[in-house]
Amino acid sequence: MLVEFRPHARLRGKQPADLGASVLPVVAAVSASDTDLGKVRVVCDWVQYRNNFRDVVQLRPILNGDLEIAVDVRRAADAPVGELTSALLRQSPDRVYLEDWRPGRDSCVWRFNALYWSALDLWEKATGRGYEQALPGGESDARNRAAAAELIGELFAVWDRLAASAALPDELYVIELGVGNGGQAKVFLDEFRDLDRHRGTAYYSRLRYLMCDYSAHVLDLARETVAEHTERVSSFVLDATRPRTSLGFLRYKAFLVYISNVYDNLPTDEVAQLGGRTYCVHNRACLPGEEAAELAESVSATVDELPALVHKLLRLGPVLLAEACPDHFADTDAAVRFWQDTWAALRLAERYVPLAGLDTYPLTDTLTGEALRPLLESGADVRMHVSNGAVASFVDTLGLLHPFGKLVCHDIFVDDIQGYRTTFRGPGKYDGSVVNWVNGPLLAHVGRKRGFDVDYAPFRHRAGGHVVTMTAQVRD
Ligand SMILES: C[S@@+](CC[C@H](N)C(=O)[O-])C[C@H]1O[C@@H](n2cnc3c(N)ncnc32)[C@H](O)[C@@H]1O
Numbered sequence: 441m442l443v444e445f446r447p448h449a450r451l452r453g454k455q456p457a458d459l460g461a462s463v464l465p466v467v468a469a470v471s472a473s474d475t476d477l478g479k480v481r482v483v484c485d486w487v488q489y490r491n492n493f494r495d496v497v498q499l500r501p502i503l504n505g506d507l508e509i510a511v512d513v514r515r516a517a518d519a520p521v522g523e524l525t526s527a528l529l530r531q532s533p534d535r536v537y538l539e540d541w542r543p544g545r546d547s548c549v550w551r552f553n554a555l556y557w558s559a560l561d562l563w564e565k566a567t568g569r570g571y572e573q574a575l576p577g578g579e580s581d582a583r584n585r586a587a588a589a590e591l592i593g594e595l596f597a598v599w600d601r602l603a604a605s606a607a608l609p610d611e612l613y614v615i616e617l618g619v620g621n622g623g624q625a626k627v628f629l630d631e632f633r634d635l636d637r638h639r640g641t642a643y644y645s646r647l648r649y650l651m652c653d654y655s656a657h658v659l660d661l662a663r664e665t666v667a668e669h670t671e672r673v674s675s676f677v678l679d680a681t682r683p684r685t686s687l688g689f690l691r692y693k694a695f696l697v698y699i700s701n702v703y704d705n706l707p708t709d710e711v712a713q714l715g716g717r718t719y720c721v722h723n724r725a726c727l728p729g730e731e732a733a734e735l736a737e738s739v740s741a742t743v744d745e746l747p748a749l750v751h752k753l754l755r756l757g758p759v760l761l762a763e764a765c766p767d768h769f770a771d772t773d774a775a776v777r778f779w780q781d782t783w784a785a786l787r788l789a790e791r792y793v794p795l796a797g798l799d800t801y802p803l804t805d806t807l808t809g810e811a812l813r814p815l816l817e818s819g820a821d822v823r824m825h826v827s828n829g830a831v832a833s834f835v836d837t838l839g840l841l842h843p844f845g846k847l848v849c850h851d852i853f854v855d856d857i858q859g860y861r862t863t864f865r866g867p868g869k870y871d872g873s874v875v876n877w878v879n880g881p882l883l884a885h886v887g888r889k890r891g892f893d894v895d896y897a898p899f900r901h902r903a904g905g906h907v908v909t910m911t912a913q914v915r916d
Pocket of ligand 1: 620623624653678701705706
């Protein structure tokens, strides 16, 4: 039996995690069962997200005959983890499944995520709080004026040099992917206008600021926020994982592509290297039996009808769902309640499926899993995010950059693969959205192969946060 206690830093300090309480009852329960002890791994994480997709104890079949038992140390001290383990080893838990097994990036949790952004107003009305309050630190770093002023100063320096050699184009393109409420765009545009006025360079009148998001609703909000700058701004409904499908006309023209808190919100798989073999983690979204029964009763449905109602919600959204199913939902508010209760109860079952070979694993439409090899073979066993959506977005975006342009991204990056061996990196739930840390070494590897310098630095304008700034620009 292998026991892996990942959050070892928590064994020290004022309130050390209780290793005995979280691990020993689990080991005792496995020993008392007839499970082959040579085939069991017990892994302990500290799941820091209060809202997440896991139970305190979770069984994960490894499809080579082994079994992983995962324990959330944060909740283990207050839970009967031994009894939970014994029960799970005796029989499969009572669950209502919403989908079949599939790689994480294809799970319906991403449809929930998209629904959250497309119907953000309804969610926020029901909770009475804005999405930014769920972000780390309670506000977006995208609104930070000092950070915007610094970035604009760097842009102006590049443009001054190009202007001096008559190489500056008439139109100066800046793209923002995933604009949220437009707070960042407003800070950027206000600062830009003021600094430019002060310098007398008239760059503001040449600026073309493109706000992009897959949620038409979010874009409407952002347009209102930047109403003062309407003449400088255009907006595009597009998928951030494929910006070039709509912005192909800007190839090699963008001086700045700006992205904050979006990569951590794009679909991802997880892969693992365990005992010399490589696996993809497959997920299956489900509802615990008891919560499913309550949920079904709350909308006058049977438990069997629940999956179809959930999928109808994901297809139609709460407004049309209430219109289409008046027997279950008296009005939109009732449909929103159903949406929020379903999301709160949602879990992800997990299992490890062997990968035939990294070259057969489609990391994105254009990259194979070979890009993962140096990271997976970097030492001890590891489980990490593939950040498929972020990698696809990153690669597609690089093709938009002007030779003197750059991509600037504020997000929660894991900047060293070792960071996956010690700390839980998602998925968690931020209100109605999904959050996963982003695989920084993978993005750096992919960018460098394409001739870009990719750097990571702690976000300098706010102390104590986890946010990192990634900058990518053509190598000198
Ligand atoms: C957490 S918010 C961040 C908003 C803003 N950048 C900030 O830092 O406050 C994530 C934004 O990304 C957008 N988004 C998420 N997935 C997307 C996708 N696949 N394509 C385009 N936009 C996406 C959401 O609609 C939302 O506006």
